[in-house]
Amino acid sequence: MLARIQLSSPVQRGQPMEVRLLVQHPMETGFRFDVLGTAVPKNVVHSLHATYGGRTVFRARLGSGVAANPYFQFWVMPEQSGDLLLQWQDDQGQKGEVSARVDVMRA
């Protein structure tokens, strides 16, 4: 699954860092019908998990109320340099992940 992650930079120690994530996903609600009249099965990214240096920093449980190609903006306060890893899974069991290296400057 395609995704893009953007971080605010530079990151200073003790300062919150903005994380923006955009995932390419149709987020099918299960309420739609195709041209032949058959229902399109529900398929949404139901969970998203962010870890920083191996520790969970953000978690989201999502429903069909989240727009297609889900976008999230949240904050993380890194204590030291590390890797930010974002993982998610949809109803069909497909998984996606994206990671970014964060270098923390000493304030």
Add this chain to the structure above:
Amino acid sequence: MSEGARLWSRRQGLGGLLVCALGAAGRVQAQAPAITLDWSALYRPFTGAAKPTAARVSLITPRLADNGFSVAMSVRIDSPMTAADHVQRVVLLSNRNPRPVIADFDLGPWSGKAEIATRVRLNGSQEVMALAQTSDGRWWQGTAEVEVTESACMDAP
């Protein structure tokens, strides 16, 4: 085409647009009272017996969203985000969507800032609510009114 004829057709076009806009507005108003659920039924699965206090949470949405398929929504909670006092959970609720729970987020003191933004689907004009639980277990809420000209749900009940 003469200048006059061109002007005329442009005016007709504008008239057509106006009719479209009025038609859409009328439809929205006709839909509005259809299924507005009681908020308490929606937040009770999260808060239990507690009633969330209407404070500290600000939910920022456009007042008028011309497309319900993607409405920008951001939640900001007034919290120091320290280990002793922080926001641990944020829930977005809609009272007109077929599935009222839009999203459910977990935060912690490591977030640094209690702020989340996302884009949601809305089934028509409604009031949306953000619930937040602080580390002391208390629940807070904030609401916002959004007018949606085109619903995200064409086939949904």
